[in-house]
Amino acid sequence: MAAIRSFRELKVYQAARVEARRIFVTTRAFPADERFSLTDQIRRSSRAVNGMLAEAWARRRYQAAFVSKINEALGETMETQAWLDHALECGYIEPGMHREFDSAWQSIGAMLQRMMDRADTLCPKSKSHS
Secondary structure (H helix, E strand, O other), X not given: OOOOOOHHHOHHHHHHHHXXXXXXXXXXXXXXXXXXXXXXXXXHHHHHHHXXXXXXXXXXXXXXXXXXXXXXXXXXXXXXXXXXXXXXXXXXXXXXXXXXXXXXXXXXXXXXXHHHHOHHHHOOOOOOOO
């Protein structure tokens, strides 16, 4: 297995990009009066996952900083799921679409959790000075 050289190669990054784009397209149909509440919030939280993954990747030298950023990305993932619940309750998305979105974001969350669990394998080891 080849070493990952960029955050863009991470499967979780790729999946979150696809799902954030799907949310963007779907929210175009939300009512205009939701623009500054639900629409902006769900777009922001879904897109934040990728930004935080990029930041985490840049901070791999410090495992605690890496884990902290991945944990923040997990929080944004769950926030996205909460906004999807509101979109369902308001009738802006159908139950089937909600299930698809929720399943995808649940999978992204699981990948993020695995990254935190395996942080020691993802973060370069610091060289000790004897």
